[in-house]
Every structure is written in C-alpha cells, then in structure tokens.
Amino acid sequence: MKEPVALSENIYWVGVNDYETQLFEGLWPMPRGISYNSYLIVDDKVALIDAVKQFFLPDLMEKIGQILPAGKSIDYLIINHMEPDHTGSLKLFPQLFPQMTIVGNKKTAGFLESYYGLTEPVTVVEEGDVLDLGRHKLTFYITPMIHWPETMMTHETTSNILFTGDAFGGFGALEGGIFDDQIRADYFEYETLRYFANVIGKFSPMVQKAISRLKDMDIGTIAAAHGPVWRRNPGHIIGQYDRWSSHQTEPGAVVVYGSMYGNTQRMAETVARGLAAAGVQDIRLHPASTSHLSYILADAWRFKGLVLASCTYDSRLFPPLRLLVDFLSPKGVSQNRVLGILGSYGWAGGAVKEMQDFASQGDWNVVEPVVQVKGGPTRDTLEQCFELGKNLAAAIKA
Ligand code: FEO
Numbered sequence: 001m002k003e004p005v006a007l008s009e010n011i012y013w014v015g016v017n018d019y020e021t022q023l024f025e026g027l028w029p030m031p032r033g034i035s036y037n038s039y040l041i042v043d044d045k046v047a048l049i050d051a052v053k054q055f056f057l058p059d060l061m062e063k064i065g066q067i068l069p070a071g072k073s074i075d076y077l078i079i080n081h082m083e084p085d086h087t088g089s090l091k092l093f094p095q096l097f098p099q100m101t102i103v104g105n106k107k108t109a110g111f112l113e114s115y116y117g118l119t120e121p122v123t124v125v126e127e128g129d130v131l132d133l134g135r136h137k138l139t140f141y142i143t144p145m146i147h148w149p150e151t152m153m154t155h156e157t158t159s160n161i162l163f164t165g166d167a168f169g170g171f172g173a174l175e176g177g178i179f180d181d182q183i184r185a186d187y188f189e190y191e192t193l194r195y196f197a198n199v200i201g202k203f204s205p206m207v208q209k210a211i212s213r214l215k216d217m218d219i220g221t222i223a224a225a226h227g228p229v230w231r232r233n234p235g236h237i238i239g240q241y242d243r244w245s246s247h248q249t250e251p252g253a254v255v256v257y258g259s260m261y262g263n264t265q266r267m268a269e270t271v272a273r274g275l276a277a278a279g280v281q282d283i284r285l286h287p288a289s290t291s292h293l294s295y296i297l298a299d300a301w302r303f304k305g306l307v308l309a310s311c312t313y314d315s316r317l318f319p320p321l322r323l324l325v326d327f328l329s330p331k332g333v334s335q336n337r338v339l340g341i342l343g344s345y346g347w348a349g350g351a352v353k354e355m356q357d358f359a360s361q362g363d364w365n366v367v368e369p370v371v372q373v374k375g376g377p378t379r380d381t382l383e384q385c386f387e388l389g390k391n392l393a394a395a396i397k398a
Helices: 054-067 084-096 106-116 185-214 234-245 263-277 293-302 319-331 351-360 379-397
Strands: 005-008 011-013 016-018 034-036 039-042 046-049 076-078 101-104 122-124 130-132 137-142 152-156 161-165 221-224 250-258 283-287 303-313 338-345 371-374
Touching: 005 221, 016 054, 034 084, 039 054, 054 084, 084 106, 101 106, 106 122, 185 234, 185 293, 185 319, 221 234, 250 263, 250 293, 250 319, 250 379, 263 283, 263 303, 263 338, 263 371, 263 379, 283 293, 293 303, 293 319, 303 319, 303 351, 303 379, 319 351, 338 351, 338 379, 371 379
Parallel strands: 046 076, 076 101, 101 122, 161 221, 250 283, 250 303, 303 338, 338 371
Antiparallel strands: 005 011, 011 039, 016 034, 039 046, 130 137, 137 152, 152 161
16 A cells, blocks of 8 residues: 655646656656656645556556545646656556546647647646646646746645746656755765756756746646655755856866877866866766766766867867757856866867867867877876866866
8 A cells, every 4th residue: 555645635646757768858867766746735626747658557557546536536737847757657647537628838739739648628828827637726827848848837826836847857766755955965966966967958048037036926836747845944955956056166167088099088187186286077988989968967067177188089079078069059058157168189280170179169268278188198298287277276166
C-alpha cells in the first residue's frame, strides 16, 4: 500500500520516477533519473495538474485510484506544459476520464491538436482567469517560453501553492523524500543546475520575467513538474533560478580542450596551472572528446571563466568543440563571462579563427593573449599559456 503524499488538505503529489530513460530529450544524461510530477486536487470538482510521460500512465493511474473517493473522477486536466514528458500519457485520458475537460491556454490548444489530434473538450484560459473547484480556486498565469511557447503556471490560492511546470525543476528522481524538508537540497543542487543549463537556460529572460512577478505573490509552496516540492524554503529554488538566469557567476573557470595527441591538452593544462597559481580554486578541466556536453554546459553556466582550447581538424575546430560553441551561442552564456582562446594546427590554421568568430558574436570578454601554435608547444608557448591563465584569474576576480 503506497501512502498518498499530501501537499495540503486534499492536494496530493501523484508523480512518478523515471529511471528508464537514459537521455532526456534524447540528449542529456540522467544517471540519477528524473521525476515527472503530477498533482491531484480533490474538491467538489477534481483537477489533475500536469500528467506524466507515456510509459508511466499505469503508475499514475494507480496513485490516482488510491486517492479518488468512490464515485469521483477527474473533471479537469490542467496542462502547464505540453512537452511529452508531461503529456505523453494524454492520448488515453479521453477513454479513461470521458467527462474530463482539458484546461490550457490558446497555444496549448494548438499543441493538443498537432501532437495528439485533440480538439475537445478543451477550455482555453487567459492570464488571471480563475477556475473554481469548490474550496480550491486555481488562477492561471501565462509564462511563455519556460520552456515552450504555451507554458503557464497555476496558482492554488487556498493553500498558496504555485504549480510551475518546468520552471524551478531539475534532474534527479525523488528517492523517498518529496519535499525540500525531507531531503538534502545539496544532493539535487548540481542536477538542478545541469537541468537549467541544458534545458531552460536559453530562455533566461523569460525566467527573469516570471521571477519578477513572483516577488509580489509571496508563494508558500513551489510545486514544479520535476524535482522536489519546495514548501519549507521556496525562496531557495527561486533564488537559484534567479542567479542562473541573471548570469550571476561563481569565481571559477571551466577549461575545455580538444586534443588528438596531447599538445593542445598540455597547453590547456598550463592555462589551468596559471589560473591556480593566481588563486582560482574552482577549476574544471573537460576533455571535449569524453566529457558529455551536458556537464560542460553546466560548468560553463556556473563559472565566470571559460577557456576553449582546440586543435585544428579538417581546417576547423575539433568536432566536439564545434558542438559546444553551437550550443553556447544561442544559450546566451556569454554575459558576465571571460573567455580564453588557444589552439594548435599542423599545417594550416582554422580552430583559433573559428573560436574568435564565435567570441565576436556574443558579449564575451576575450582575455589576452590568444595563443596559437604550429605543431607542439614550445617553452615560449607554454609561458604564454601560463600568462593567459593568470590574466584570466585577474579578470575572474575583477
Ligand atoms: Fe519537462 Fe519542457 O518538459
């Protein structure tokens, strides 16, 4: 017998844990799984807030069945976000709950049709609309692009719980504890940053907009669609998302290198030595060939300093570095960051030029010297790398 998890009187967590999916969105590793949080409100009318991924429908149904009083069914499915990690199970809902109405905004309705061919019964809500369930009332706030155009948040005003969809979520399954006062928040800290950097970071301006609105609401509980429910200290997770989305960085550096035979690696390590010699303690060295992009992005989002070191491959950046700069550009990571560039080539350059072009497209503060060597590094080259590390350290501390 599973115990119902209550957020407050008649509001329950009915989410599931996914340890099966290896890559979120087919891209991002989840060694510690992820939760798809769904919430049930039982009142005169019954509302389910967000659903779960397709394969977890039986688990969701079992949890709902343990809570629903005899004779009751789901009257409303509130969709804060249409991405299939929350709606994949939706296809069967019309058969399971024939009298149920789906509630979303105008854009939700478009996605319902394009993804699932569903056009009715759908109720379209707008900013500030209220849905009366009896004792509980739901107010809707349209918060687009956290993470898709239709994303919105639902505020349950009786218990002061804000259901936020992807916003304030993170990777990591809920391993027993559901609430922030039942877990060690620091266990989730890095996985939440990684989720933000991989999935949400590109939409930082929209996160900032939502957070500025929350400041006037004094929310009691943040119930996101992934990760823990924040009831003891909702300000903690809001603060973390605020820091990351406003590009407040930590005084450390991530050094990413692409190297075939160790020459560029040696240069990158010498930059790291320069950083350390000048007092930077948080340094993360990533070989681009073997460190997953997901972890590099998380560190790039966290620290003020970024060093890109690349050998030249087919007259261009080393391929894993190409992928990294492709992801860094649209995610807007350049703000409040300092960048070091270095590279090597055999007979014709290419890598350093490509990194400089990348830097010129953002707000990157490029720290001198840019170091480039033909063949392997000489004593002179390594001295320049060390110098670059020291200069980066000064820029990080500035
Ligand atoms: Fe949790 Fe954007 O999906």
